[in-house]
Amino acid sequence: MVQRFRTCILLTGLLLFCLLKLIAQDQKIADSLYVIYRQGHLKGINKLELLLNLSYNTSDTKKSLKYANELIEAAEVYKNDQFLYRGYSQKGQTFRLSGDLTYALEALFKAREVAARIKDKSFEGGAYLTIADVYSESGNSENAEIYYTKSINLLKKTKDTITLIAALLNAGDDSFHNNKLNKALGYFKESETILKKIDYPIGKAYNSGNLGMVYASSGKDELAEYHINEALNILEKLEDHNAISDYLTFMSDIYVRRNDFKAALSYAKRSLNLSTRNKMKEQISRANLTLSEVYEKAGNPDLSLSHYKAYIANRDSIINIENVQQLADLRTNYEISKKQTEVDLLKQTKKNQRFLTIIIGVGLLLMALFAFSWYRRYLFIKKTNLIIEKEKDRSEQAFSELQATQAQLIQQEKLASLGQLTAGIAHEIKNPLNFVNNFSDFSIKLTEEAMDELQKTDSNPHTEEVKVILSDISVNLKKIHEHGTRANNIVSSMLLHSRGGSGKREPTDLNTLLKEYVNLCFLGMRAAKNPIQVEIKMNLDDNIYEVHLNKEEFSRVIINVCNNAFDAMRSKKMAENDENYLPTLTITTKKEKNFVLLIIEDNGPGIPANIRDKIFQPFFTTKKGTEGTGLGLSITHDIIKGHNAELNVESSEGKGTSFIIRIPD
Structure with missing residues (x-):
């Protein structure tokens, strides 16, 4: 069905491309013009127009080529490049219609050269369009796409909207038949935008039909139906019965895919009735073939066979040649016999299918029982594995x-x-x-x-x-x-150090413990020798409630670390004698995933890197005289280890020290 519509679109593109205002070849016009031609009185532009019309309207391809060649010679004599272009174009079209595509391309490329020489973008775009059509017909989609693109780009720079629409339609059609649906949709959408601005019903009809084809192939049947119905409405007003018949059969194909055989038969019958009234043999043949296919899928082999016979008869009448009529009859009988055999085979196949369905049903039932049993066992094993x-x-x-x-x-x-x-x-x-x-x-x-x-x-x-x-x-x-x-x-x-505690850990409010003992250390420092003013910052996480600690032991940790911090900040204050230096002790707690983080940070002189690994050793101290025993941090380290916690030190010389404790939650 799609291939049949392709021919219609390509022919439409050809007619749109022709710059003459004639609608179709007319042999009667050619005969009348031939009388004038024989007289040989016309000269100049009149002779050129006569030869062009003779070549176009003559149905005999040999005579058409003769007139086209005469037109080329006369145009060269009169130095008229526009008619020289038309002469080569008409010659190329004639070769194309006769199937000589190589000669057609040769003539069309010469037409393009003439158009380029006279800098007529409309002519040049038209030449590229026909060249692309020839490549498309020959199956060379790659070259066709190249020349369609050149044609469209040139025609966009002209006011020749009709030829531009033809180029877009034919380019989209070529992409569609090479299964490039998105590209085809782009061409047709662009054409649709142009058609909204001009009064060109036939172009709008064919463009809507093309959109319908793309949507149908993309599985968007509702959009396809909408656009094809839009095309049908326009074509009915224009009484374009050929296209209407083709679109009706295409609508039938859409409903077949939906398994709506009633609607499919309705459209196919409308196509058959319309083509019969207008004696359109090709459309009659296609409508009968569509009805045969629909009836076959609907399960009515008798009516399918009847319409298939009608399809064969009409097809042979279209290609009927007296010398092969008898052969056509033999072929018809053979194909009808073949179709009858197919019908009989279809009936037998249906019987076999019913039997096969029963066998498959029993097999599926057994498989279902087995699968159910296996599934129950799988659930049992899964449950056991979970336990x-x-x-x-x-x-x-x-x-x-x-x-x-x-x-x-x-x-x-x-x-x-x-x-x-x-x-x-x-x-x-x-x-x-x-x-x-x-x-x-x-x-x-x-x-x-x-x-x-x-x-x-x-x-x-x-x-x-x-x-x-x-x-x-x-x-x-x-x-x-x-x-x-x-x-x-x-x-x-x-x-x-040796006294120890009970070793028993109990839920303890860490934040409260910190507030109590940090304040106690501060008051002790203020009452001792050489007190200093210290700003204490408490950044305590309210999400921390109770932590399992030995309260007596952990209070020693707080006291030891805070006393060390106060001593360090005092030494920095006395050494630097800087009025702007404000000793600061920062206490931070934070709730992490599996532990509680405690950070005690001072802004003292820091710990030199060369002794940082020794500070937890017993009796190691940097304090002078009787100020330190070297056991405070050693005791702290042992207590932290006894809590299964971690103690780390981060220090930067001149900036301060942080003791970081991670307590399991």
Whole structure:
């Protein structure tokens, strides 16, 4: 059906391309013009017009070529390039209609050369259009597309709207028949836009029909039906019965795809009635073929056969030649017999199909039962696997918790053992250390009293020497007392470290604990030697409620880290003596996916990179004299580890230090 319509569109494009105002070849006109031609009186432009009309209206291709060649010769004599162009164009069209496409292209390319020479874009675009049509008819779609594009681009620069529409229609038709539906739709949409601006009913009708073909091939039957009906309405007013008949059969094809055989038969019958009334044999033949196909799909083989016979009879009458009429009759009988055999075979096939349907139905039922049984087994296995997977996850989780508990117990045992050992050692050291400190302190007082007594008596000549000795003894005793005090602090820290807690962790409000002990550290710092003003910023996450902690132990962590921060900021304040420097301690908590994040950050001098790895070692300190014991961060590290938490340090020299603690949630 689509191929039949293609011929109609191409012929329409050809007629649109012809720049003559004639509608079709008319042999009667040619005969009348031939009388004038024989007289040989016409000269100049009149002779050129006579030869052009003779070539166009003559149905004999040989005579048409003769007149076209004479037109070319006369145009060259009179140096009339416009008629020279028309002569080559008419020659190319004649070769094209006779099937000599190579000679047709040769003549048409010469026509294009003439048009280019005279710079007539309308003529040149028309030549490219006909060249593209020839390539399209020969099946060379690639070249056809090239020359359609050239034609359209040139014609857009002219006022020759009719030829431009023809180029768009034929380019779209070529794309459509090469299954380039989107490209075809683009051409027809562009043509539709132009047609809205001009009064050209026949062009609008064919364009709507083309759009219908594209939409039908794209499965958009509603749009296809709308556009084809629009084309039919216009064509009925123009009484273009050939195109109407073709579109009606095309509508029938649409309804066949929808399995609406009633509507399909209605359109096909309308096509047959219209073509019969107007004695259009080609359309009668096509309508009968369509009816045969519809009846066959609708399950009426008898009427299908009847219309197929009518199709064969009409087809043969179209190509009827007296010398082969008998052969045509034989062919008709053979094809009818063949069709009858096909009908019989179709009936037998339907019987076989019914039997096969029963067999397939039974097979499908058995397969369904098997599939149902398999599906139930699959669900059972899936459910069992889910249970196993859940138990596996629970076991793995329990094992992980057991490992964590075991590690914690081991750590607690280590700490307890170390604590007992440390406590014993510290206790043994502390007693003699107390004697050293006490007697050194008492001896300092005695030397001071002796110095006072010597001041009162000047009679002894060795008084000055004794004073010097007593002064040296006093200095030495002070050093003994100072280092004894430091040793006492270390022992006290060791006892604190060894004391430990119960190891039991309970739900604890971390934010409240931080507020309490950070404030306690701040007040302690303010009451101690060399206090400084510190701004404390609390960025606490309200989504954190309770965290499992050993409150007693974790409070030591807060105190140790905050005291270190205060000491660091004090040292920076005293070293830089910068009035603009404001010591700041920032406490941040944040709820993460599987843990709680605690950050204690100061803006002190930072920790040098070369000692950053040593700060958690016991007894390591950077503080002078008796200010530090070197156990604070070591204790902090052990407590954090005992909570299965992580402790990391980030520091930038001159900018500050951050202690980052990740506590399991």
